[in-house]
Amino acid sequence: MKARIHITLKKGVLDPQGKAIAKALSHLGFVGVEEVRQGKYIEIDLAGSDTQTARAGLDAMCAQLLANTVIENYSIELDA
Amino acid sequence: MKARIHITLKKGVLDPQGKAIAKALSHLGFVGVEEVRQGKYIEIDLAGSDTQTARAGLDAMCAQLLANTVIENYSIELDA
């Protein structure tokens, strides 16, 4: 199974990388960029076929390691 | 408009972060993790409403700045 995990900064948490990207884009002459937020995208290949177990496992992985829930949110998609 | 951009390492390119995450997950006792790849996820809020112009702009942003096309691929989704 393949899981796709998005980790994004919580609202209100400053995002130095996003800000820097926005600035760089405007330096390069791109107009209309209002806000940029940078997050992480993690793909995990999992053994097994039980999506329910998998989902529980992935949730635990995110909460315990992949995301810092003080500043980040996460979301999980699972392809069977 | 909101764009969601995924930046991932090209196939065959070493992903030290993914490798380390996989190891850490297994140390934490998670079983069945076969491979982990880490990429970036970028959200951009754009002014304007013409999706075609937006898409062309986003493509240029990715090629010129957001992705390192030597080792990375990118994909763009656009919500109107």
Added chain:
Amino acid sequence: MNSCVIVFPGSNCDRDVAVALEASSGTRPRMIWHGDSELPACDLIVLPGGFSHGDYLRSGAMAARAPIMRAVVAKAKAGTPVLGLCNGFQILTEAGLLPGALMRNAGLKFICRDVFLRVENNYTLFTRGYGPGQVVRIPISHHDGNYFADSATLNRLEDTGRVAFRYCAADGLINADANPNGSLNNIAGILNETGNVLGMMPHPERLISHELGGSDGRAMFDALTALVQCA
């Protein structure tokens, strides 16, 4: 003084801080491997600087989940002084022993240079060797030192004297120019509620003698040593 330095894969200031501790206390600290699960009896635990696990995923994230950290948390809760320097500070926040998070420097670049710090609270185990409001020169060397916490947490830190050090100008002024990395309120180091855990981004162990260009860092290790000798 009986101190323990925790060594994670990728730690690289473990030896430096051991040298500083030995210079002040005359005793060589025990180096404890991250995979161990128990800590010997000790007067001080140090989480050193470096790039534990390459700083991959998030600085300090993987180290904070190492087996030894359960013992560190237990000792910290029981009152043992714990000092986290640079990567050690990042690990302490990831482990939940200190609030907030250390994000990428606002300038996005790694920065290695001497900075000035104002001692905001010199009534702590770690800072008793400094005067109130004293300005000290200590190097920073990090990529992710941009301190962030939500406003409630920040207020709590400020109101209870838990900000130990702030980045400042040479004359002690706290302003944006003196802030090397974008930290909220110029925060360089904070304490836990009970005052026995200090995390700071600067490296006091790097300026402990005139050969190295200064000795402002030494007072911290001297103070910790004296504390134990009194007790």
Added chain:
Amino acid sequence: MRVTITPEIVAEHGLKPDEYDQILRVLDRAPNLTELGIFSAMWNEHCSYKSSRVWLRTMPTTGPQVVCGPGENAGVVDIGDGQVAIFKMESHNHPSFIEPYQGAATGVGGIMRDVFTMGARPVANLNALRFGAPENPKTRHLVSGVVAGIGGYGNCIGVPTVGGEVNFDPGYNGNILVNAMCIGVADADKVFYSTASGVGNPVVYVGSKTGRDGIHGASMASAEFDENSEEKRPTVQVGDPFTEKLLLEACLELMAGDAVIAIQDMGAAGLTCSAVEMASKGGLGLLLDLDRVPCREAGMTAYEMMLSESQERMLMVLRPDRAGAARAIFERWELDFAIVGETTDTGRFIIRHRGETVADLPVDVLAEQAPIYQRPWTPTPPLPHLAAADVPDTDDPGAALVRLLGGPHLSSRRWIWEQYDHMVMGDTVQRPGGDAAVVRLHGSRKGIAATTDVTPRYCAASPREGGKQAVAEAFRNLCAVGAKPLATTDCLNFGSPERPEIMGQLVGCIEGLSEACRALDMPIVSGNVSLYNETRGVAIPPTPAIGAIGLLDDIDHMATIAFKQEGDVILLVGETSGHLGQSLYAREIAGRKDGAPPPVDLAAERRYGDFVRGQIVAGNVRTAHDISDGGLLVALSEMALAGGYGCVLALPKNAGPPHAWLFGEDQARYVLCVSPDKAPGLLSAAGARRVPITELGRTGGRDMILDGRLIQTLETLRHAHENWFPDYMEG
């Protein structure tokens, strides 16, 4: 899969038709594709030094301090008390142009492996960088990527990056140079070499897994760039400094015991080069079983495994009875460990894969019988001396000074070195910004000083004088901090050796630097040659980068460039003729690029350098700076800025034209600074040693004053000097 070897395939492997004929002759059959790949890797310029070898043999490589000269992974020199310093410099030019961050990062990783392969713990890194003109649209991106990559790798592994140099010149627009140097320290009785010995000993692979990284990277590094080169991108390797840190610690742990017979890091042409070199040096054969090689991807072919340049890997020959203990060490560090073959007495390099023999080649042919070329060369025509009178004077030396100090060539490099952790390991006693960096030998009072130097515009004007000058400047930088120069490494960056005028540059530079190394007693113990640095037939300026180390017996007797207090006497050591040919003043202010470079008098260099060092070591002098790019006024300004004190100077009688005196780049000169009570002693000591010395003035104030006139305020100078780099990078 059987591939018939066509002339096209041969050409794609960078082999010339006559080289292929030689292969057919020695094998007495056609090679298969894997074998051809192995030949192409081994006979590549990068591995075989086929164009430079005859000239490299002429370099001075021995001396009482030399424990091991060129030929091993790095050079080894005695530093006393049972210790050795192990160091080398290496190029990663083409990869860094294609992917600046990863190219530079893996360059640092590679040179560090060369050093710890030999049993040394790395204690300092340096880097010599050449970029195109600041105006070139690519330059900014390349600078930012290269610097971040060097920092990213060195900072993570925890070795201080303490020095280096940077030039901008349009000659590097299409071909930047990234030369990385690493210095390590080991116990003299714990140095490890790459000579395999014994038959039936296990050949062991450790580190990261093998992927399809940089296949043909070694060939790419020697192939001229063309318009399409940016499409060769997927061959870029990604560095993993965390794994390298583990590999470093695991190797040093293993080396504390007696398990290792031979060890070789996998650099260019990874498994091929390392295996063949170990076998060839030991006069042995070697058998590899590729089924046991740890792979990152499924289905890798023998060809791919043999040519992969995946990073952070090592190959070793171990004592059979120690293999188990060795495995335990690497497994504890969570690194791959696999016995992938054994040494044999057949003299053949035999590779098995999936039950088949996929290569069977004679080891000696691959290594020692690689082609060697005596390439035709034409000497660079000498340029006439450029008289100071032919270079326009300036009525405002202060403005010229601001332009020089606040421009790409002489501005502060702080923007770079603050991105490098230059203090980790707690022994950096002289940080970047001075003449040479100094790291204390851990736990002692001794120090190792290090510098990298070359002035490509001098080398272009006269390869021979330029070669001499590069070594002389390195010598001066070491003497100026109080270090005894010990030995040299080099990185010879040139265009295509197939062009006689480029070969002439290479020959001239090698002759010049060899002469200087002999005269200054700084033998060359390691180095690297990078040829084919060209884009569309335009070669880079000849750039023989020199890295040198020196020793301080007591770090308390060390000099720095900063003025230390008001009222000190400023003295000039050496002779000033006002040589403006190839000077920065002539180029940048007067727009003249002609003329011979300053001549180098090696006997004078030695005498003056020995004098300066002697005074520092004796504790008489704590402030010293050599004079190089930009001349005297620039050197004085750097000292003033570093210390925060200005100076009041007087033009000596018979100084000649002021612009030549202020900005000339005569060699073998230093500025010293001492308290007034020490000055008479210093003057008489110089007289006794026939060392010319002139009093220039006193420190003090916040300005640079010459003959009662304000040249410039320190504030203006500091602003210009410190801001050029960050402003430029901000774009």
